[in-house]
Amino acid sequence: MGIEESSLEGVVTLRGIIMVLRAKTIDLLQTKDLTSKQKINSDLNLGELESREKNLASFPRRIILELTNACNLRCVMCGRDEARFSKTVFDLSYLDRLTKVLEVTEEVTLFGWGEPTIHPKFKEILEYLRRYPTRKYFVTNGTRLKSIRDALFEYQVDIMAVSLDGARASTNDKIRIGSNFEQIVSDLSLIVKQKQKLGVSYPYINFVFTAMQSNLQEIPDLVRLACDLGLEEVKVVYLTVFSDKLLSESLWEQQEEVKRVFNESIQLAESLGVKIKLPYIQGEDIAGRNYHKDCFVGWRDFFLGSDGYVRPCQSSATKLFPYSKYDTFEEMWNSAEYQDFRSRVNDPETMPGECKRCYQSSHANWNRKDSFIQVGQQFAPDWANRPM
Ligand code: SF4
16 A cells, blocks of 8 residues: 655645645644635635735634633643643633634634633533534543533534543553543444434544553554544644653654554554544654744634633743733734744744744654653743632
C-alpha cells in the first residue's frame, strides 16, 4: 500500500481518500454546510491570514471558550498539578458580547484546561449556542456522557472529542485517574445507537489519545475500538511532560518505535474506514528548525479563558488583555494587543517566549525537545482569582 503525500497542507492521502491528517490544518472540520454569511467571513478571514493582515475586516472562524479550568479527574500527566491553579469558571455574561460574531463564525469550541461538562450551566450554554448557525464542538473526559446524552441531540452538538489514553481499562484508568474506561465505552455505544435511531449524523465523535511510553502500543487497538463503536476518528497527540516524575513517559527520541506504531495504525485505520490524525514524527516535522509551525491562531481563533482573560491559545501562558477591557468584540479583535501579537507570533526575534517553546498539538515543532518536555517552564497562565 502506498502512502502519498498530497499537496494539501498537512494531509496524507491513501488511495485517493483523505484518511490521515497530519496536524496542522488551517481548515476546520466541516460537518455541515456553512451559511452564506459564514462562508463570506471564512473566505475573507483566510485571505487576511494569507496576507498576514494585522487589522482584520473578518471575524475569527472559531471561538474557543474555556468553561472552567477545574476538572473531576487527576490524570497523571496533567499540568494542573504542576502549576498554581485557582479554580475559575466561565461567566455567562461573557456571551453577550459575542452575539454578532456568533452569526458568522464557523465554530464554537468548548475547550481549555478544565472539563467543560462540569460547568454548572453547560446545557444552558449548548442551548444558547443552538440559536446560532455555528458548529458546536466540545472536548470531554467522558465522565458525564450519560447525563449529557440527551442534550447532544436536543441542542445538536456537531462534534464531540472524548479523551481516552488507553485501549484497555487497565491502561486508561491508571493514566486518567478517576476515569472509568468501561463506563465511557458503554456510554459511547448508547450515544451511537441513539444517533442511528434518530437517523442523524451528529455528533461526529473522535477519540483524543495522549501518546506516551506506557500506552503507545495501544493505538492500533484504539482504532479497532473506534471502529467497533462506530466512531469517526482517532486523534493522537504527544505527551508534553510538565513534571520530572514523568520524564520516563516522554516519546522524545523514540521516533523509530513511534513511526512503526503510527504506520501500523494508519494501515489499520485505512482498512477499517476510521480517520486518523497523527502528529509529525520527530525529525519529519514540516517546521524544520523553526520554533513552531506557522501559527495562525491569531487570525482563525479567539480564545477566552475561564478567568476572563483573552489568550492567544490554550497552550500559551500569555494573557493578551482582560475581556472587560473593551466594550465590543470588534474593539477586542483589532485591539493594539491583538495586532501586536499578530505582528510577532511568527517572527523568531520578537515572538513571545511561550511561542518559542510552543507545545500546542497542531502548531508545535515536534523536531524540538521543548515540545515534548516543559519541566520548569511556565506553561499555563497565572490564573486571575475567580473562584468557582
Ligand atoms: S503557543 Fe503555539 S499555538 Fe499558541 S500562540 Fe504561540 S505559537 Fe501559536
